[in-house]
Amino acid sequence: EADIYQTPRYLVIGTGKKITLECSQTMGHDKMYWYQQDPGMELHLIHYSYGVNSTEKGDLSSESTVSRIRTEHFPLTLESARPSHTSQYLCASSEFGHPNGNTIYFGEGSWLTVV
Amino acid sequence: QKEVEQNSGPLSVPEGAIASLNCTYSDRGSQSFFWYRQYSGKSPELIMSIYSNGDKEDGRFTAQLNKASQYVSLLIRDSQPSDSATYLCAVVRGFKTIFGAGTRLFVKA
Numbered sequence: 001e002a003d004i005y006q007t008p009r010y011l012v013i014g015t016g017k018k019i020t021l022e023c024s025q026t027m028g029h030d031k032m033y034w035y036q037q038d039p040g041m042e043l044h045l046i047h048y049s050y051g052v053n054s055t056e057k058g059d060l061s062s063e064s065t066v067s068r069i070r071t072e073h074f075p076l077t078l079e080s081a082r083p084s085h086t087s088q089y090l091c092a093s094s095e096f097g098h099p100n101g102n103t104i105y106f107g108e109g110s111w112l113t114v115v
Numbered sequence: 116q117k118e119v120e121q122n123s124g125p126l127s128v129p130e131g132a133i134a135s136l137n138c139t140y141s142d143r144g145s146q147s148f149f150w151y152r153q154y155s156g157k158s159p160e161l162i163m164s165i166y167s168n169g170d171k172e173d174g175r176f177t178a179q180l181n182k183a184s185q186y187v188s189l190l191i192r193d194s195q196p197s198d199s200a201t202y203l204c205a206v207v208r209g210f211k212t213i214f215g216a217g218t219r220l221f222v223k224a
Contacts, residue, residue, distance in 0.1 A: 039156075041216075042214065042215075042216035042217060043159070043203070043214045050210075090158055090159075094212075096210075102147050102149070102164075102207045102212060103149065103161050103164065104149075104151075104159075104161075104205070104212060105161075106158035106159050106160070107158065108157075108158055109157075109158050
């Protein structure tokens with residue numbers, strides 16, 4: 001079972017507010033990801049990291065930013081939330097450099113609503 | 116053309132039948148292949164992985180890989196209503212995992 005935790009699970013905030021979605025994993029995985037997914041729609045990779053101090057933008061352009069100061073922690077920040085940011089955000093992790101290390105483990109997701 | 120293609124469905128099968136889910140990919144250099152299941156409102160979870168041509172069975176699930184045809188499939192035998200979900204095909208190329216858009220499966224009781 002995956003040990004990857006996201007907080008908050010549900011958040012409703014006003015336009016213009018700054019928010020940080022927290023993600024932690026206890027598996028010691030090097031690689032971490034943030035995906036964005038609207039209900040019934042496909043996953044979109046917005047950020048990923050190969051390890052500490054590594055961050056990369058994903059396939060979908062996003063106004064969010066991420067940081068990776070510790071292996072286990074990969075927070076996502078929106079400096080000024082807008083209604084278009086309303087979505088589900090899924091944090092995930094995987095091993096890196098292991099022959100079977102491509103399995104991606106997902107957290108339970110953070111549902112963000114910007115009003 | 117998307118790198119990983121799946122029929123969006125919905126695929127509807129009666130309880131007890133075999134559900135067949137298909138996926139094609141465009142890059143011949145792809146190395147590993149995965150099937151994830153995602154229930155509505157939940158996160159994706161791994162069902163199976165397959166790395167070499169042929170069939171791989173795990174309980175009621177069989178993954179099939181044909182690298183020459185760039186084709187991956189998932190068979191679900193004795194389908195149950197609890198199998199109703201979206202099934203995501205994922206393909207690994209280098210350090211990158213590419214997800215398909217998913218196929219919605221409904222199993223009718």
